[in-house]
Amino acid sequence: MGLSDDVLRGIYSHRFDNPSAIQQRAMVPIVRGQDVIAQVQSGMGKISTFALASCQIVDTSRKDVQVLILSPTRDLASQTERVVLAIGSYRNVLAHACVGGKSMGEDIRKLEHGVNVVSGTPGRVLDMIKRRTLCTRAIKLLVLDEADEMLSRGFKDQIYDVYRFLPPELQVVLVSATFPTEILEMTGRFMTDPIRIVVKRDELMLEVSYVCRAGGVAC
Numbered sequence: 001m002g003l004s005d006d007v008l009r010g011i012y013s014h015r016f017d018n019p020s021a022i023q024q025r026a027m028v029p030i031v032r033g034q035d036v037i038a039q040v041q042s043g044m045g046k047i048s049t050f051a052l053a054s055c056q057i058v059d060t061s062r063k064d065v066q067v068l069i070l071s072p073t074r075d076l077a078s079q080t081e082r083v084v085l086a087i088g089s090y091r092n093v094l095a096h097a098c099v100g101g102k103s104m105g106e107d108i109r110k111l112e113h114g115v116n117v118v119s120g121t122p123g124r125v126l127d128m129i130k131r132r133t134l135c136t137r138a139i140k141l142l143v144l145d146e147a148d149e150m151l152s153r154g155f156k157d158q159i160y161d162v163y164r165f166l167p168p169e170l171q172v173v174l175v176s177a178t179f180p181t182e183i184l185e186m187t188g189r190f191m192t193d194p195i196r197i198v199v200k201r202d203e204l205m206l207e208v209s210y211v212c213r214a215g216g217v218a219c
Contacts, residue, residue, distance in 0.1 A: 148178045
């Protein structure tokens with residue numbers, strides 16, 4: 001997959017098993033900078049896929065936000081933060097979860113100190129951007145995780161508002177279990193010649209269950 005030695009050390013030290021189907025198909029195009037649409041269910045290695053890619057592409061000599069990952073829930077955003085920190089531990093990747101229910105002061109301190117990857121819910125992320133605490137100038141990858149779930153929870157306007165603050169030369173990865181019309185509209189507006197990857201549920205039965213033990217949760 002062309003991963004750096006430090007990223008590989010992060011994988012092995014945290015006991016990640018063999019690559020899942022989604023990792024085998026999506027990692028290379030994501031690392032190459034291509035837009036990717038991934039149709040995949042939860043628990044099939046999707047978080048690990050974009051966490052690995054994020055840890056590979058960030059420039060850790062800089063302390064600005066280069067990857068933004070949006071998720072529908074606080075728990076999912078926090079889980080993503082833990083996975084990024086685990087995989088990126090040997091590269092010194094700095095990550096932070098911006099979610100409701102946490103101290104806004106903590107978000108401000110973390111962002112001002114410098115992070116490479118922000119994982120968050122659309123509302124809190126948009127708030128941090130509008131406060132000019134989260135600088136979007138250096139963001140090169142936007143990940144929309146469980147995009148269908150975000151839309152079903154009423155985050156459509158906030159997602160579009162966040163997108164308007166991002167640089168024009170932006171790579172987008174969209175992960176969704178289903179593709180209603182609103183998702184197709186979003187891919188048409190946000191993405192350029194995306195690669196579409198479909199991982200069926202029955203493929204999960206053909207591989208070892210992909211578990212990331214950094215926090216003891218399936219990814």
